[in-house]
Amino acid sequence: MTEHETTPETTGDSGGTTTVVEGTKQESAPVAAPPVPVASDHPDRWGRVDADGTVYVKTADGERVVGSWQAGEPAEGLAHFARRFDDLRTEVELLVARLSSGAGDPKHALTSAKHVRETLKDAAVVGDLESLAKRVDHVLAKAEEGLEKAKTAKEAARTQSVARKQELVEEAETLANESTQWKTTGDRLRQILDEWKTIRGVDRKTDEQLWRRFSKARDAFNRRRGSHFADLDRQRGVAKNRKQELVEEAEKLVQSDDWGPTAGRYKDLMVEWKSAGRAPKEADDVLWQRFRAAQDAFFARRSEAFNERDAEFGTNAQLKEALLAEAEAIDPGSDLEAARNQLYKIQERWDAIGKVPRERVRELEGKLRAIEEKVRGAVDAQWRRSDPEAEARVAQFRERVEQFEAQAEKARSAGDKRRAEQAEAQAKQWREWLSAAEAAVATR
Structure with a gap:
């Protein structure tokens, strides 16, 4: 073997490694090229090995030297370079299959196809280079089409993301300026923030502008809520002081025996309690318990006194019923003077007995008045006679x-x-x- 001879191991490899770089092609995708023939089936159709071992591949522009074969029979050398072509062909077909299924990355396919196309003009292979070049052009077109679709989809997603964040910002601004549902709105703003973090694809400038608006709205709401609760705390402090005064007055009235006016005052205190507003919850509960305890103690004493009075009044009614029985026995017709004296004594005893239950007053007084009218009528008749x-x-x-x-x-x-x-x-x-x-x- 001479120093200019080469072996299959030292001849340049058409496969090589690929480097990902960006590139696009604005032309429309061509009609799909037919599958490239397998070169190893009939390598003599696509090339030859001459007598000194030089290997040629046939191209549209004529034959091109792709290497040298000195290791064996010329047919073996031709088959060796045909298998290299088939390896290159397989790489291209794999790109086609991935793009067609949608599983392939158009950007990666475009870079790989460009690399293959660059290597075809000097590739040390034997096969249908013209058909393979068309197949590579097909891959390039499909890859560029895929990139355009991906770009369109990305832009649509960005537009949708921007629109959604815009909606969230506007909602936050409305809530910040108008809502007084403090807890509900606070929860909703946290939900908006959580959703905000999941939205992707917005360009940095737009995202920062929208974020500043959202942050400003959230801060405005927090200030309004803080001011509201500060005012509420002040109001509750005033209410606490006022209710403390009402409790102290209610406790002083517990021992009062002036039942009517005191009961009326307790009713007034209840009205004032309700109009005083709410104190802090813990203090409000304690003050209310004291207020109710004082009120209940007074009305319990009043009920006890009224029960005793009602019992006394009931006894008085029985005594007056007995007097009425005596009075009804008076006979002014037999002895008018004795009847008048007897009635007079009954009247004195009647007055000395005292009050009766309110519902019995008219009944009992009416019966006595009737007896008095009877005696007076007898006196009038006597005078007339x-x-x-x-x-x-x-x-x-x-x-x-x-x-x-x-x-x-x-x-x-x-x-x-x-x-x-x-x-x-x-x-x-x-x-x-x-x-x-x-x-x-x-x-x-």
Whole structure:
């Protein structure tokens, strides 16, 4: 073997390594080229080995030397260079298959196809180089088409991402300026932030502009919320002080026996409590418990006193019913003077008994009034029939009127309004009898 001879191991390899670089081609994709024939099936169709071992490949421009074969038979050398072509062909077909399935990276395919195309003009291979070149052009066209689609899809995704972030910013700005649903809005702003982090594909400048708006809106909401709760804390402090005052007054009223006015004041305190507003929760609960305890203690005392009073009034009603039974037995027709004296004594005892339950007052007083009318009617009838000792009767009636008027005046001076009213009522009755007696004397 001479120093210029080469072996299969030292001849240049057409496969080589690939380096990824960017490149695009604006021309439209050509019609798909037919599959490239397998060169190793009929290597003599695509090349030859001459007598001195030089290997040639046939091209459209004529034959081109691709190497030298000195290791054996010329047919073996031709087959060796045909297998190299087949390896290159397989690489191209793999690119075609990946692009067609959509699994391949168009950018990587474009770089690889360019590399193959650059190597074809000097490739040490034997095969259908023209068909392989067309196949490579097909790959280049498909790769550029894929890159364009990817670019379009990327731009569409970017537009969609920008639009979504724009929507989120506008929502955040609306919430920051208008919402008073503090907890709900705070939760929503956190959700917006979480979604914001998942959105990709926005260019840095646009993303920073939108982020500044979102951050500004969030800060504005936080300031409004902080101001609101600061005002609320101040209001609750005022409410706490006011409720403390109401509690202290309620506790002072617990021992009051002035049942009516005090009960009314407790009602007023309740109205003022509600209008005072809410204090801090823990303090509000404690103050409310004290307020209710004082209120309940007072009304429990009042209920106990009313129960005792009602029991006493019930007994008084029974005593007055017994007096009415006595009064109903009075017979003014048999002895008018004795009937008047008996009625007078019953009236004094009636007044001394005191009050009865409110619902019984009209009933019992009405029955007594009926008996009094019966006696007075008998007196009137007696006067109409005869008038013995009329002057003495007038004097007696006048004395009775004066006596009851004196009792009324004495009761008023002592501050006993109830007894004063009772004495005035009796004086009025005797005054009516006096008027009737005086009229009888006058017409005698």
